[in-house]
Amino acid sequence: MQSCAIGERLREERERFGWNQEELGQLGGVNRNSQGKYEKGERTPDASYLSAIAAAGVDVLYVVTGTRTPQPIDSFTVEETVFVQMLRSMSESDRAILGRTAQAFANVKSK
Incomplete structure (x- = not known):
């Protein structure tokens, strides 16, 4: 190790x-x-x-x-499943914007 x-x-x-x-x-x-x-x-x-x-x-x-434990799909909440479906339907540029926004919120929450 x-x-x-x-x-x-x-x-x-x-x-x-x-x-x-x-x-x-x-x-x-x-x-x-x-x-x-x-x-x-x-x-x-x-x-x-x-x-x-x-x-x-x-x-x-x-x-x-250094390898993340994969989350089983059946462990997703209904909200998470809907969110992933929306994410998959977005354009690449929109996904990038959403990713940066989510990162900003995550950074604010952790401080």
């Missing part, structure tokens, strides 16, 4: 949820100091930590391998 890359992806996931190091550490059963060392690549998280944060929604496959 490349702990530096794992640490970077772990930080990405933490930020995606809007958690600080202490909050994610608590979810994983470790203190903020350990969480920081995981993210810096100074330590490698163990299976019990990874299992605990996976239960909280963290994409552990992504953290470990």
Whole structure:
């Protein structure tokens, strides 16, 4: 395992949820100091930590391998399904505009 890359992806996931190091550490059963060392690549998280944060929604496959866990289509809500259908019917330029708009909203929400 490349702990530096794992640490970077772990930080990405933490930020995606809007958690600080202490909050994610608590979810994983470790203190903020350990969480920081995981993210810096100074330590490698163990299976019990990874299992605990996976239960909280963290994409552990992504953290470990860099590959996102695919979401089964049947897990989409009705709203999500309709949104994907609309997205697929848009022109490429409209999809790009929508993508930038969604990114702007996501960045505002995470701050």
